[in-house]
Amino acid sequence: MINLGTVNITDETKALMIKALNDGIISGGKYVAAFEENFAKWLGVKHAIAVSSGTMADACALAAIRNYDGGKRNEIIVPALTFVAQINAIWCNHLKPVFIDVNKDFNIDVERIEEKITDKTLAIMPTHLLGRPARMREIEDLAIRYSLFIVEDACEALGSTYYGSNVGAIRDVGCFSFFVSHSITTGEGGMVATNNGEIAGLVRSLRNHGRKSDHYHEKFLFPHIGFSAKMNAMEAIIGLGIMPMLDSCITRRRDNGLFLNNLMKKSWMREKNHEYIVPHAYPIMAKSHEERQKLLIDLPQKYGIEARQIFYSIPTQCEAYAFLGEKPGSYPVAEDIGLRGLYVPCHQNLSREELEYTARILNELV
Numbered sequence: 001m002i003n004l005g006t007v008n009i010t011d012e013t014k015a016l017m018i019k020a021l022n023d024g025i026i027s028g029g030k031y032v033a034a035f036e037e038n039f040a041k042w043l044g045v046k047h048a049i050a051v052s053s054g055t056m057a058d059a060c061a062l063a064a065i066r067n068y069d070g071g072k073r074n075e076i077i078v079p080a081l082t083f084v085a086q087i088n089a090i091w092c093n094h095l096k097p098v099f100i101d102v103n104k105d106f107n108i109d110v111e112r113i114e115e116k117i118t119d120k121t122l123a124i125m126p127t128h129l130l131g132r133p134a135r136m137r138e139i140e141d142l143a144i145r146y147s148l149f150i151v152e153d154a155c156e157a158l159g160s161t162y163y164g165s166n167v168g169a170i171r172d173v174g175c176f177s178f179f180v181s182h183s184i185t186t187g188e189g190g191m192v193a194t195n196n197g198e199i200a201g202l203v204r205s206l207r208n209h210g211r212k213s214d215h216y217h218e219k220f221l222f223p224h225i226g227f228s229a230k231m232n233a234m235e236a237i238i239g240l241g242i243m244p245m246l247d248s249c250i251t252r253r254r255d256n257g258l259f260l261n262n263l264m265k266k267s268w269m270r271e272k273n274h275e276y277i278v279p280h281a282y283p284i285m286a287k288s289h290e291e292r293q294k295l296l297i298d299l300p301q302k303y304g305i306e307a308r309q310i311f312y313s314i315p316t317q318c319e320a321y322a323f324l325g326e327k328p329g330s331y332p333v334a335e336d337i338g339l340r341g342l343y344v345p346c347h348q349n350l351s352r353e354e355l356e357y358t359a360r361i362l363n364e365l366v
């Protein structure tokens with residue numbers, strides 16, 4: 001099977017895991033701190049805080065900015081098309097998602113943001129979906145004009161850049177996931193990145209139940225309502241082991257995306273001059289919903305190529321959020337992608353033969 005996810009674990013990493021197990025270090029501690037330090041340095045931010053997943057990165061980042069803002073504003077502007085985890089992180093924080101349709105490039109339609117800004121808007125939370133950077137310049141202009149935070153969901157985009165800046169490090173806070181299908185994986189895991197020391201301090205507390213600190217006299221003082229969202233030492237050791245390979249993982253992943261793109265009859269990975277896309281996967285739009293559904297079955301079962309749909313429009317196509325009562329047809333582009341979109345693998349560990357095979361099958365079927 002040509003899988004969507006891939007794992008990069010060296011023998012040195014395995015040896016360090018065994019050493020940590022022998023030393024009885026399996027929860028937090030020095031390995032988590034070292035991974036955070038390495039990651040922050042690589043990304044070019046002052047603070048990186050490791051958490052248990054990308055969902056928890058989103059949740060802790062949102063809770064931190066709400067606290068930082070004093071709890072007065074509660075609306076978060078988000079794209080209608082994203083992974084449901086991002087919206088769950090908003091909802092579970094008692095914040096309100098305000099949805100915006102996406103463009104055909106799968107990212108938030110920046111032209112439609114301003115009309116949804118109110119005096120309750122706390123943040124814009126763009127997603128860099130499938131590795132493509134959202135239009136951050138326009139988003140930053142709006143954020144500055146209306147004094148809003150920006151929380152970047154860069155879970156699918158580690159390594160992508162926008163006008164030379166790493167996504168997830170462009171403004172207030174960035175969130176990453178190390179789930180297996182993303183640029184790098186630690187099994188499960190995530191990271192919050194920020195240059196703001198106060199927000200970083202809040203995230204550190206919020207991932208740890210809202211504790212004041214881990215010092216013995218403060219361990220049971222809880223100034224905040226937090227989560228249990230810490231990364232463990234095994235995940236951090238895997239992350240640490242990947243850091244020296246990160247640049248090559250990113251380059252190979254991007255090269256594989258472009259290689260596949262060049263072999264396709266119709267190209268789906270179009271990149272603008274100011275973008276450097278590290279693809280989460282390779283997107284395709286089927287001709288119809290029926291064709292998409294058939295491909296989702298046939299690609300893995302008949303041809304051994306894993307495939308997934310490109311999510312749904314959360315407010316109008318996701319059962320869990322039906323209670324919001326949004327009318328179908330309100331987010332036409334997101335809904336169309338929800339019905340016809342799918343993606344296939346193009347990760348760093350695929351061979352040229354596997355990519356050629358994938359392109360041949362897709363060109364025949366789509």
Ligand SMILES: Cc1ncc(COP(=O)(O)O)c(C=O)c1O
Nearest residue numbers: 053054055083085086155177179
């Ligand atoms: C855009 C987006 N946000 C958040 C998440 C949540 O990450 P995790 O699965 O690590 O919780 C994902 C996961 O795939 C994602 O694609």
